[in-house]
Amino acid sequence: MGRGLLVFKGDKPKKKKKKSKHEPRGDHDDETAAAKASVAAASALPETAESDQKPAAAPRVATTTVTPPKIHTGRGTITTSGTVVTGHDTKFTKELRQGDALLVQVGQQDEMRVITMLLSDISINLSSPFSENMVKPVSFRYIPKPRNTQREAKQAREKAAREAVEEEANASGTGTSQELVYRERTAHGSYRIRRKQFDTELSREELLNMRAKKASDKYC
Numbered sequence: 001m002g003r004g005l006l007v008f009k010g011d012k013p014k015k016k017k018k019k020s021k022h023e024p025r026g027d028h029d030d031e032t033a034a035a036k037a038s039v040a041a042a043s044a045l046p047e048t049a050e051s052d053q054k055p056a057a058a059p060r061v062a063t064t065t066v067t068p069p070k071i072h073t074g075r076g077t078i079t080t081s082g083t084v085v086t087g088h089d090t091k092f093t094k095e096l097r098q099g100d101a102l103l104v105q106v107g108q109q110d111e112m113r114v115i116t117m118l119l120s121d122i123s124i125n126l127s128s129p130f131s132e133n134m135v136k137p138v139s140f141r142y143i144p145k146p147r148n149t150q151r152e153a154k155q156a157r158e159k160a161a162r163e164a165v166e167e168e169a170n171a172s173g174t175g176t177s178q179e180l181v182y183r184e185r186t187a188h189g190s191y192r193i194r195r196k197q198f199d200t201e202l203s204r205e206e207l208l209n210m211r212a213k214k215a216s217d218k219y220c
Contacts, residue, residue: 069143071103077137078104082129087122088137093190096124099145104138106131112143163193182211 076090085102096102100115102124117125166181180196202210 071141071143074140074142078134078140079137080104080126080130080134082133083116083126085124085126087124090122092118092121092124094121096142097145097147099147101143101145102126103141103143104130104134106134115142180207180210 072095074090074095077088078090079086079088096115096118098115098118101112102115103110103112105111111130113130114127115124116127119125180198180202182194182196183191184194186192
């Protein structure tokens, strides 16, 4: 019992509490709690930022649709000799054009060649011969070459205009000439230009009379 403490009769003296060495102090508990709160807040910030940030959209890749070439079945049959193709009951001028691809079955495989010249309804020329000649008539297929119809129509009009100017200048122009130029219809329904030379010069009237006798000449 320490000095200076009064103890009344019947009262039990109070024992002093011993502080444990491992028991943290109150101030230390507050500091620890504050530190933990700060750490928790700091760790929560990046998560919030990441949750608010939207994932970047994937870049769009441009896609193009490629139309496969259309294969047509040709009319009639053909035989070949080198690069020369001969048609049988064919209409080459109506079905084919220069630059189209010709398909023929040789043995068990299909071979393709490019048409370089369109001569008539029964004759065309190829870029290279097939691996073997088609001695017996065989069926054929073709792939049209992609073309600009508007540009082709414009070129055809320009060509026709140039031919008309040339023919008018040679056959019905002023002065005299030693050449008669006129159109002649072919057996396949198309036209070809004919030129006839004379030893003596002819007048404009004489040239017109000669052209008038050509029934197939559309300018007369």
